[in-house]
Amino acid sequence: LKIKVPFKTNDITDKKDMPMSWLCTPYRLPEHVMQPEPDYFTATFDKSKTDFFLIEDKETFFPPSTRNRIVYYILSRCPYSKEDKDKKGIKRLLNNGTYAAAFPLHDSRYWTRSRDAKCESERYALYKYWARFSRFYKEQPLNLIRKYYGEKIGIYFAWLGFYTEMLTYAAVVGLLCFIYGVASFDENVWRCSFSPPSVTLFLEFWKRRQARLEYEWDLVDMEEEQQQLQLRPEYETKCTHRRLNRVTQEMEPYLPLTSKCARSVLSGATVLFWISLIIASIIGVIAYRLAVFAAFASIMKDSPTNKLDVVGSLITPQLATSVTASCINFVIIMILNFLYERVAIKITDMEVPKTHVEYENKLTVKMFLFQFVNYYSSCFYVAFFKGKFVGYPGDYAYMFGKWRNEECEPGGCLIELTTQLVIVMVGKQVWGNIQELVYIWRNISSRLCFAVIQFGFITLFVASFPLAPLLALMNNILEVRVDAWKFTTQFRRPVAAKVHNIGAWNEILNMIAVFSVVTNAFIVSFTSDMIPRLVYKYAYHQGNESTMEGYINNSLSVFNISKYRDYRYPPGHEKQYTHTMQFWHILAAKLAFIIIMEHVVFVVKFFVAWLIPDVPSDVKARIKRERYLIQEYLHNYELEKLKIQLSQNGPNIEQCTCPATAATPVKMEVFSDCLS
Numbered sequence: 106l107k108i109k110v111p112f113k114t115n116d117i118t119d120k121k122d123m124p125m126s127w128l129c130t131p132y133r134l135p136e137h138v139m140q141p142e143p144d145y146f147t148a149t150f151d152k153s154k155t156d157f158f159l160i161e162d163k164e165t166f167f168p169p170s171t172r173n174r175i176v177y178y179i180l181s182r183c184p185y186s187k188e189d190k191d192k193k194g195i196k197r198l199l200n201n202g203t204y205a206a207a208f209p210l211h212d213s214r215y216w217t218r219s220r221d222a223k224c225e226s227e228r229y230a231l232y233k234y235w236a237r238f239s240r241f242y243k244e245q246p247l248n249l250i251r252k253y254y255g256e257k258i259g260i261y262f263a264w265l266g267f268y269t270e271m272l273t274y275a276a277v278v279g280l281l282c283f284i285y286g287v288a289s290f291d292e293n294v295w296r297c298s299f300s301p302p303s304v305t306l307f308l309e310f311w312k313r314r315q316a317r318l319e320y321e322w323d324l325v326d327m328e329e330e331q332q333q334l335q336l337r338p339e340y341e342t343k344c345t346h347r348r349l350n351r352v353t354q355e356m357e358p359y360l361p362l363t364s365k366c367a368r369s370v371l372s373g374a375t376v377l378f379w380i381s382l383i384i385a386s387i388i389g390v391i392a393y394r395l396a397v398f399a400a401f402a403s404i405m406k407d408s409p410t411n412k413l414d415v416v417g418s419l420i421t422p423q424l425a426t427s428v429t430a431s432c433i434n435f436v437i438i439m440i441l442n443f444l445y446e447r448v449a450i451k452i453t454d455m456e457v458p459k460t461h462v463e464y465e466n467k468l469t470v471k472m473f474l475f476q477f478v479n480y481y482s483s484c485f486y487v488a489f490f491k492g493k494f495v496g497y498p499g500d501y502a503y504m505f506g507k508w509r510n511e512e513c514e515p516g517g518c519l520i521e522l523t524t525q526l527v528i529v530m531v532g533k534q535v536w537g538n539i540q541e542l543v544y545i546w547r548n549i550s551s552r553l554c555f556a557v558i559q560f561g562f563i564t565l566f567v568a569s570f571p572l573a574p575l576l577a578l579m580n581n582i583l584e585v586r587v588d589a590w591k592f593t594t595q596f597r598r599p600v601a602a603k604v605h606n607i608g609a610w611n612e613i614l615n616m617i618a619v620f621s622v623v624t625n626a627f628i629v630s631f632t633s634d635m636i637p638r639l640v641y642k643y644a645y646h647q648g649n650e651s652t653m654e655g656y657i658n659n660s661l662s663v664f665n666i667s668k669y670r671d672y673r674y675p676p677g678h679e680k681q682y683t684h685t686m687q688f689w690h691i692l693a694a695k696l697a698f699i700i701i702m703e704h705v706v707f708v709v710k711f712f713v714a715w716l717i718p719d720v721p722s723d724v725k726a727r728i729k730r731e732r733y734l735i736q737e738y739l740h741n742y743e744l745e746k747l748k749i750q751l752s753q754n755g756p757n758i759e760q761c762t763c764p765a766t767a768a769t770p771v772k773m774e775v776f777s778d779c780l781s
Contacts, residue, residue, distance in 0.1 A: 107149050107150075107327075108149070108150045108167070108171060108175075109147040109148060109149055109150065109323035110147055110148070110150045110158050110159075110160075110166070111143075111145030111146065111147050111158065111159045112145070112146060112147065112148050112157060112158050112159060112734075112735075112738060113145065113146045113159070113734060113738065114143070114144070114145055114146075114159075115144035115145060115146055115727065116730075117723070117726060117727055117730060131242070132242060132243055132244055133243075133244060134234055134243055134244055134246055135234070138230055138234045138246050138249060139244075139246050139248060139249070140246065140248045140249050140252065141248065142248060142321070145159065146727075146730070146731045146734050146735075147323050147731070148731075148735045148738075148739075154742065157738070157739075157742050168252045169212065169227070169252060169253060170251065170252060170253060170254060170255040170256070170601035171601070173209035173255075173598075173600060173601050174255065174600070174601040174602070174603065176209070177195075177209075177600045177601075180194070180195040180207065181194045181195055181196060181338045182194060182338060182341075183195075185198065193338070193342070194338040194342065195207050196338055196339065197338075197342065206597070208597045208598060208599070208600065209598045209599075209600060209601075210598060211228050211598050212224055212225070212226065212227055212228050212253075213226045213228050213229055214228075214229070215228050215229060215231075215232040215236075215593055215594050216229070216232065217229060227249060227252065227253045228253065228593060230246075230249060231246070231249060231250070231253060231589070231593050232590075232593045232594060234246060235249075235250070235589050235593070236586065236589040236590040236592075236593040236594065237586070237590070238583075238586045238590075240586070241582050241583075241585070241586055244266075245262055245263075245266050245585070245589075247259055247262065247263050247266075247318075250262055251322055254592065254598070254599065254601060255599075255600075255601025255602050255603065256322055256324060256601070256602070256603045256604055256605075257549055257601070257602040257603065257604045258549065258592070258599065258601075258602075259318075259322070260315075260318065260604060260605075260606065260607060261549045261552065261553065261607070262585070262588070262589070263314070263315075263318055264311065264315075264553075264556075264607055265552075265556060265581065265584070265585055265588075266585060267310075267311055267314055268307075268311075268556065268560070268581065269578065269581040269582060269584075269585060271307045271310070272563075272574050272577055272578040272581060273578060274303075275303065275563070275574035275578075276574040276575040276577075276578045278303075278571075278574075279567070279571035279572055279573065279574045279575055280571070280572065280575055282571040283571045283572050286571070302706060302709045302710050302713055304564050304618045304621060305618060305709075305710045305713045305714055306713060306717075308614055308615060308618055308714075309713065309714055309717040309719070310717070312611075312719040312720075313717070313718070313719065313720065313721055315606050315607075316719060316720040316721065316724055317721060317724055319605050319606070320724050320727060320728060324603070324604075324605035324606075325605070325728055327603065327604075327605040336357070336358070336459060336460060337458065337459065337460060337461055337464060339454070339457065340358065340360075340457055340458065340459050340460075341358050343457050344358035344359055344360050344457065345358070346358065346359055346360070346361060347359070360457055360459075365456075368455055368456045368457070369456065371452070371455070372452045372453075372455065372456055372471075375448065375452050376452070376471055376474065376475065379441070379445050379448065379475055380474070380475060380478050382441060383441060383475075383478050383479050383482060384478075384482070386434075386437045386441070387434075387482050387483060387486060390430050390433060390434045390437070390483065391486065391504070391511070392504070393430055393433065394426050394427075394430045394511055395504060395509065395510070395511060397426050397429070397430075398423070398426045398511070423514050423521070424524075427521045427524050427525070428524060428528070431483070431524060431525045431528040431529065432528060434483045434525075434529070435528055435529055435532045435533075438479050438480060438483075438529065438533075439536060441479055442475075442476060442479055445475050445479075446472070446551070449468060449471045449472050449475065450468065452471070453467050453468045453471060461602070462604075462608070465550060465604075465608050465609070466608055466609045468550060469550055469553075469554070469608060469609040469610060469613070470609060472550065472551070472554050473554060473557065473558075473613055476554060476558055477558075477561070480529060480533070480558055480561075480562075481561065481565065483525055483529065484522065484525050484526055484529065484565075484566055487518055487521050487522045487525050488518065488522050488566070488569070488624070488627070488628055488632045489627060489631065489632070491511050491513060491518050491521070492511060492512050492513035492517075492518050493631075494510055495509075495510050495511075495512050496510070497662070497664070497669065497671055497673060497682055498664040498665075498667070498669055500682070512670075513670075517632065517633060517634050518632055519569055519628075519632050519633045519634075522566065522569045522570075522628070522632060523569050523570045526562065526566050526569060526570050526573065527570065527576075529562075530559070530562045530573065530576065530577075531576060533558070533559075534559070534576070534577075534580045537555055537584075538580075538583070538584075538587070541587050541588075541591065552588065553607060553610050556581075556584075557610055557613060557614065557617070559577050559580070559581075560577075560614065560617060561617050562577070563577050564617055564618065564621040565617065565620065565621050565624045565625070566624065566625075566628065567621075567625065568625040568628045568629050568633070569628055569632065569633075618710070619707075619710075622702075622703055622706045622707060622710070623703065626698070626699045626702045626703050626706075627699060629698070629702075630695040630696075630698050630699050631695060634660075636691060636694050636695045636698055637660060637691050638653065638656060639694070640687070640690055640691050640694050641653070641656050641659055641660075642656075644690065645659060645687060659687075660672070662674075662675065662685075663675035663676065664676065664682075671688075672684060672685045672687050672688035672691065673685060673688070
């Protein structure tokens with residue numbers, strides 16, 4: 106397990122005093138709740154060197170999360186049959202129904218302190234200061250969470266809290282943009298959005314926060330230890346082949362290459378099949394839009410609502426079709442997501458990943474790849490495809506040769522994109538909260554996936570809906586406390602797990618940040634009418650002043666007895682119904698805007714990422730100091746130990762034998778193995 110324990114007090118001065126720190130006082134928790142740990146240098150625990158470490162009380166030396174991790178390590182590898190050595194581990198007993206469940210117990214009732222004075226009543230402290238919604242404005246007791254639940258859950262709540270904190274700034278910017286847009290609706294041609302470089306700031310600051318947690322929680326270099334030592338019990342059980350490990354020089358189980366390839370191909374084919382189901386459902390929803398649009402138009406033509414000026418002006422075939430299609434699409438998304446979650450776990454189990462980290466990463470990629478297509482495909486259709494392949498009167502384009510392709514509203518597809526985004530995003534959040542209320546258990550990976558999908562909504566499409574960060578902020582304030590309440594009061598105490606970061610989600614967040622630059626550039630250029638308005642204002646305006654007067658008529662083309670939204674020559678012209686020079690001017694401006702915006706934003710983004718170090722300088726110094734002291738102290742410790750042995754043996758050293766070595770068993774006990 107490579108448990109790290111203190112061996113020397115940190116001798117590097119701490120410079121945490123910040124100016125005007127008193128402003129944060131209302132948000133602070135009492136010190137006995139935050140439980141700031143004494144600052145020590147730590148090293149991997151070795152049972153044969155107990156006097157090397159700073160052990161004050163052997164009974165409470167390991168924190169609760171470490172103790173339950175040790176017990177689970179033993180249970181997961183302990184054989185229970187002398188005849189069959191493969192019959193080992195608590196998971197196998199759980200799978201065959203021998204036991205119903207196996208989990209560590211909570212330390213006390215959550216609503217009152219333990220009667221035992223020696224019990225710290227950590228669960229009670231978590232409930233009182235963390236799991237109540239009235240504490241929503243307070244900081245989280247991350248050290249206490251880590252001590253009670255383990256590093257994995259601690260890292261999750263650290264990330265969720267940091268993400269929610271950064272959403273506060275994004276929500277303020279988005280709200281100001283929304284107010285500015287409403288106030289200057291008639292004359293404003295510019296779009297205001299939450300800049301992608303701001304997303305880079307969030308990611309860079311999180312890396313620094315994560316690096317500090319890695320050091321404070323003794324998670325530095327943890328990934329290598331995890332990969333080398335913590336084979337999954339399922340892997341050890343299912344892999345019957347053995348080979349020599351070149352590093353440890355011990356025989357270890359392995360999965361043959363042919364079997365691994367076959368499992369990977371089957372897994373990939375399954376994922377592609379489910380993604381194709383999503384695409385098929387999107388095509389079905391598009392067909393629904395096309396078929397129902399005409400039906401709505403004909404019904405509403407004779408509907409009494411057309412006599413009501415206010416209602417009739419709001420209820421249009423386009424709006425009715427958009428809302429109903431979005432609702433149907435949301436229901437399909439939820440159904441497919443519910444089914445795929447179980448399929449993803451099954452096919453990941455089938456692949457038999459070697460380590461816990463590999464298992465989590467494979468499951469993460471499968472879940473996100475599916476949910477990315479599932480949640481975002483309808484928004485991508487509305488933003489980038491709807492209304493782009495329509496044709497013009499007399500030469501319309503048809504889907505399957507039957508239904509005329511959808512057109513956007515006269516003002517563009519931006520309103521419909523916002524409608525789709527709000528229904529899917531808000532509906533997803535409401536459905537997630539309903540699931541929480543009915544006590545459906547979601548593991549940490551699923552919870553992170555839920556938050557990352559939300560992060561995608563507020564970054565990929567923020568140009569169309571600046572209030573998205575505000576909605577996400579309100580949801581996350583509730584989410585943090587609901588999750589805390591459920592972990593503290595409703596769920597069994599989970600087995601502690603040790604991870605050094607949020608795993609593959611870090612790379613996924615970076616990918617979304619890069620992709621958001623492209624999507625927002627295309628939304629501003631092709632989905633909104635910002636570029637056509639700018640081109641008209643500065644190149645085709647009427648009169649001597651640059652105004653928007655006459656823009657609507659300028660954006661319409663003539664067809665016999667009517668007008669339609671496009672830039673084409675009128676009938677009778679030698680180039681009738683072909684695109685005008687203004688169309689190509691606007692297209693060139695759109696492409697130029699995309700190229701310039703992408704390059705400028707990418708330069709700023711990567712400059713910001715380069716400018717802000719991933720690891721704070723004081724943390725780097727502490728890590729280097731710790732590694733140096735480990736080598737020095739261990740060398741001195743072994744040297745002193747050898748001197749003591751030589752002084753005790755005296756002149757009889759040549760006659761000394763080593764019976765302890767001869768008596769050492771070939772196979773160490775599981776408990777000794779997990780500590781040494």
